Amino acid sequence: xxxxxxxxxxxxxxxxxxxxxxxxxxxxxxxxxxxxxxxxxxxxxxxxxxxxxxxxxxxxxxxxxxxxxxxxxxxxxxxxxxxxxxxxxxxxxxxxxxxxxxxxxxxxxxxxxxxxxxxxxxxxxxxxxxxxxxxxxxxxxxxxxxxxxxxxxxxxxxxxxxxxxxxxxxxxxxxxxxxxxxxxxxxxxxxxxxxxxxxxxxxxxxxxxxxxxxxxxxxxxxxxxxxxxxxxxxxxxxxxxxxxxxxxxxxxxxxxxxxxxxxxxxxxxxxxxxxxxxxxxxxxxxxxxxxxxxx
Numbered sequence: 001x002x003x004x005x006x007x008x009x010x011x012x013x014x015x016x017x018x019x020x021x022x023x024x025x026x027x028x029x030x031x032x033x034x035x036x037x038x039x040x041x042x043x044x045x046x047x048x049x050x051x052x053x054x055x056x057x058x059x060x061x062x063x064x065x066x067x068x069x070x071x072x073x074x075x076x077x078x079x080x081x082x083x084x085x086x087x088x089x090x091x092x093x094x095x096x097x098x099x100x101x102x103x104x105x106x107x108x109x110x111x112x113x114x115x116x117x118x119x120x121x122x123x124x125x126x127x128x129x130x131x132x133x134x135x136x137x138x139x140x141x142x143x144x145x146x147x148x149x150x151x152x153x154x155x156x157x158x159x160x161x162x163x164x165x166x167x168x169x170x171x172x173x174x175x176x177x178x179x180x181x182x183x184x185x186x187x188x189x190x191x192x193x194x195x196x197x198x199x200x201x202x203x204x205x206x207x208x209x210x211x212x213x214x215x216x217x218x219x220x221x222x223x224x225x226x227x228x229x230x231x232x233x234x235x236x237x238x239x240x241x242x243x244x245x246x247x248x249x250x251x252x253x254x255x256x257x258x259x260x261x262x263x264x265x266x267x268x269x270x271x272x273x274x275x276x277x278x279x280x281x282x283x284x285x286x287x288x289x290x291x292x293x294x295x
Contacts, residue, residue, distance in 0.1 A: 044075035055183035205234025236265025
């Protein structure tokens with residue numbers, strides 16, 4: 001190759017890289033806007049779906065700060081969704097938010113926070129559950145209520161047992177600073193209209209074979225929105241930046257549950273790319289000083 005041709009090829013490669021980077025930044029901004037708008041919606045179901053979707057995204061940044069603030073949301077189900085999304089986040093601010101949820105006036109919210117804090121061996125969680133235990137025989141317990149007893153009973157229902165088993169068995173490798181998508185998964189499975197195909201998409205998500213990846217890609221075109229949402233969920237958790245264009249295309253989906261997961265999943269993959277670049281930079285050795293250079 002002639003020197004001039006080689007130089008033009010290098011310049012062309014740089015130009016293509018720059019265009020792709022610009023497009024990615026623009027899509028990041030759009031995903032942020034989609035989620036932000038949903039979190040500020042007047043419709044509580046839309047706010048709830050946004051919170052659930054954020055369990056797929058990074059636990060850093062403005063959106064996650066707003067997630068914690070949504071523990072003050074007037075809708076109970078939104079606050080419950082916030083607690084579920086905070087379950088897998090191991091930061092001081094998340095722990096502080098769970099302590100706030102522990103004081104929620106609605107038992108379902110405070111009890112959910114208590115279980116998470118107990119699992120983290122937080123003394124506040126232990127104290128709350130001891131109060132529940134005491135309340136089984138002491139009706140004067142201020143922590144236990146009819147709703148809390150109902151929440152305790154629900155821990156043993158087949159649906160909850162199935163969710164727990166699925167959570168333990170999906171096999172996704174956790175990434176520091178990123179959610180594991182538990183709230184997103186539960187949101188799909190607890191939908192009364194969820195199909196067997198959607199459940200299969202979730203169960204197959206951790207399988208790394210080419211056939212499974214292609215099947216999940218095909219599922220993005222499925223007529224059932226629960227299947228599309230499950231496919232977006234599983235593809236997001238593969239942590240593969242090459243899948244970003246597919247998730248970007250799902251921002252146009254007709255169903256909010258799909259769009260919001262696609263936005264959160266796209267931001268997740270962008271965050272992973274940033275972490276990878278930073279790691280590569282830190283791993284690159286500094287050039288050795290020229291021994292001939294005089295000090």
